[in-house]
Amino acid sequence: xxxxxxxxxxxxxxxxxxxxxxxxxxxxxxxxxxxxxxxxxxxxxxxxxxxxxxxxxxxxxxxxxxxxxxxxxxxxxxxxxxxxxxxxxxxxxxxxxxxxxxxxxxxxxxxxxxxxxxxxxxxxxxxxxxxxxxxxxxxxxxxxxxxxxxxxxxxxxxxxxxxxxxxxxxxxxxxxxxxxxxxxxxxxxxxxxxxxxxxxxxxxxxxxxxxxxxxxxxxxxxxxxxxxxxxxxxxxxxxxxxxxxxxxxxxxxxxxxx
Numbered sequence: 001x002x003x004x005x006x007x008x009x010x011x012x013x014x015x016x017x018x019x020x021x022x023x024x025x026x027x028x029x030x031x032x033x034x035x036x037x038x039x040x041x042x043x044x045x046x047x048x049x050x051x052x053x054x055x056x057x058x059x060x061x062x063x064x065x066x067x068x069x070x071x072x073x074x075x076x077x078x079x080x081x082x083x084x085x086x087x088x089x090x091x092x093x094x095x096x097x098x099x100x101x102x103x104x105x106x107x108x109x110x111x112x113x114x115x116x117x118x119x120x121x122x123x124x125x126x127x128x129x130x131x132x133x134x135x136x137x138x139x140x141x142x143x144x145x146x147x148x149x150x151x152x153x154x155x156x157x158x159x160x161x162x163x164x165x166x167x168x169x170x171x172x173x174x175x176x177x178x179x180x181x182x183x184x185x186x187x188x189x190x191x192x193x194x195x196x197x198x199x200x201x202x203x204x205x206x207x208x209x210x211x212x213x214x215x216x217x218x219x220x221x222x223x224x225x226x227x228x229x230x231x232x233x234x235x236x237x238x239x240x241x242x243x244x245x246x247x248x249x250x251x252x253x254x255x256x257x258x
Contacts, residue, residue: 003158004086005093005214010244012251013218015079019210021193026074033070037063051124055136058115062139065108069101076214082223082244083214085159090223090240091169093159094214106146113140160213160220162227162243164234167198170212178206183228186221196220223247 018024037060044056076083076098085091116136119126126132157169166179176198184199189207196208196217210217226247227234233250236243 003093003096005083005095006086006241007081007083007095008244009078009080010082010219010248010252011080012222012247013080013216015216015218017079017188017190017194017218019077019079019081019194019216020074023191030067030071030074033067037061037067039063047127049125049127051119051122051126052132054115054119054124055112055126055132058112059136062108062112065105069105072097072101073211077210077216079216080219081216082219084240084244086241088240089161089163090237090243091157091159091161092213092215092220094211098211098214099158102150103147106143106150109143109146110140112136113143160208162224163237167224170208176206176208180228180231180234183224186224186228188217188221194218198224222251226250 020026040056040060040063044053044060047053047056072095076095083093083095085093113136116133118124120133153171156171156175158171159169160176161168166177166181167183168177170176178198178200182201182203184201186199187197188194189197193210194217195210196213198206198208200206208217213220223244227237233246236246
């Protein structure tokens with residue numbers, strides 16, 4: 001079943017700490033990445049060899065996909081933004097677009113290898129050299145490994161789930177399954193884009209990238225701390241939207257705490 005999400009910006013944190021690397025939206029980096037697809041396109045235009053053109057155009061498609069993915073990833077986060085699932089327990093989760101590009105980039109990354117194989121099989125005219133001969137295959141292999149990693153990660157619940165038992169999920173390079181009784185300090189680490197850090201009894205602290213949360217990690221830290229310190233409130237976690245309303249009432253500036 002397709003997971004539906006809702007984005008909201010509750011005032012439970014002041015939003016003074018940026019969610020982006022080095023404290024600001026990476027405009028310059030995104031512009032640089034956006035220019036990359038132009039290079040193979042220009043090479044394909046000036047070189048008349050059909051095989052070379054096909055390989056360059058496939059690399060341009062991949063570079064363009066990568067640029068789009070980075071823009072989607074960067075725009076998926078915003079200060080004070082909280083993105084949660086509309087179904088089930090409280091779940092901080094990436095946007096649909098951010099989830100889609102995780103699959104799209106490695107899938108498109110296989111394209112240059114397929115095109116290169118076709119060019120070599122049909123003996124179409126192309127440029128010699130090991131880089132052009134083997135580079136697309138290396139990219140294809142790395143992309144297949146990325147796809148395999150995403151498939152294996154499906155065993156882990158998407159995003160960070162808070163329920164009456166504790167914290168679960170995440171994906172990517174790590175998974176999370178910790179009861180409330182083992183959760184200690186919850187804080188942020190940086191400065192290259194704040195990440196959520198959770199101290200766990202008897203283990204090394206867990207560090208979670210903001211992109212796995214789809215939310216401002218400062219807001220997530222405040223929510224986790226509230227339910228860690230108030231076991232009687234955890235029954236609200238069975239419904240994510242209800243839980244966030246309770247959090248806003250408890251943590252918003254000027255609200256009365258109980």
